[in-house]
Amino acid sequence: MIETGEGAARTTDFDAAEDDVTIYVDGLNDAETSPVLSYATDEEASTTTVSLDGAESLVFDGLFTPEELNIALVDPDDIDFAAIP
Numbered sequence: 001m002i003e004t005g006e007g008a009a010r011t012t013d014f015d016a017a018e019d020d021v022t023i024y025v026d027g028l029n030d031a032e033t034s035p036v037l038s039y040a041t042d043e044e045a046s047t048t049t050v051s052l053d054g055a056e057s058l059v060f061d062g063l064f065t066p067e068e069l070n071i072a073l074v075d076p077d078d079i080d081f082a083a084i085p
Helices: none
Strands: 009-011 021-024 037-042 047-052 055-061 071-074
Touching (some): 021 055
Parallel strands (some): 021 071
Antiparallel strands (some): 047 055
16 A cells, blocks of 8 residues: 655555565656665664655655565556556
8 A cells, every 4th residue: 555645655565575666757768867766774663765866755664675675667658558457
């Protein structure tokens, strides 16, 4: 589940064995460089924060490595709506 509000979206039930994370970035296909993803864990709060070009974008409940999150950056223009049932 993703909870939105002000600031970064919060993911409360991420399961690295079952879930995939995709961040849709407008204009990604035309960008000269991809945005930089960075990761920070807070052991006291038991959260993992993902930032996109330095701006906090996602906060996960739990401590995860970048490999466990396996985040894909995708341009929304690449969504194949015809393939969605």
